[in-house]
Amino acid sequence: MKIKIAPSILSADFNNLAAELKKVQRAGADLIHVDVMDGHFVPNITIGPVIVKYMRKATKLPLDVHLMIENPAKYLSAFVNAGSDMITVHIETVTVKELAVMSKGLNNKAVKLGVSLNPATSLDKIKKALPLVDFVLVMSVNPGFSGQEFIPGALRKIKQLRAIFKKDIAVDGGINNLTGRQVINAGANIIVAGSYIFGAKNTKKAINSLR
Ligand code: DX5
Ligand code: ZN
Secondary structure, three states, X not given: OOOEEEEEHHHXXXXXXXXXXXXXXXXXXXXXXXXXXXXXXXXXXXXXHHHHHHHHHHOOOOEEEEEEOOOHHHHHHHHHHOOOOEEEEEHHHOOHHHHHHHHHHHHHOOOEEEEEEOOOOOHHHHHHHHHHOOEXXXXXXXXXXXXXXXXXXXXXXXXXXXXXXOOEEEEEOOOOHHHHHHHHHHOOOEEEEOHHHHOOOOHHHHHHHHO
């Protein structure tokens, strides 16, 4: 499977957002990962559809929007209209029934749907959701902040998931060149990284080291 690298914009310099987007695009990024947090589902507040709309103008890369929010169904169309190409919702915030409705709606708009699970959530919780989604995002930190340490339990989860799920598996949190290699070996093919990429002196080298 092709490995895709998704820099997480949360670690970028928001004073120069357009330039930061261009920088990772030039360095070979495949997707732009956008962390949306509401201060309820996670203890941090970040950005909403308005910023996504401006990001859409600043890059041609697909926008991979990670919704760490309560009641994502309520905000789905706002993020679609803002220009998202992929939208991830957390299994802790939706029912399978809601996911089925989202899946249908997003399919019509050619937007990909992903489901994510926190480190403490077992794979069993997403089994019924698997036929409804285009990809799964395995969290390897507790969502809320960038720059946290990788939780190794994610590796077993990725392996078990890869055995039953043939589509894209993304992994998010604490990824660097070492943990990146581990998650790829376990079966992940979309690699989200924030501080490792935006904190690097040489962006291209950092992205290539993940690939
Ligand atoms: C965590 C976010 C991640 C985070 C990744 O809540 O979902 O996408 O920004 O940052 P690093 O790679 O620094 O752990
Ligand atoms: Zn994320």
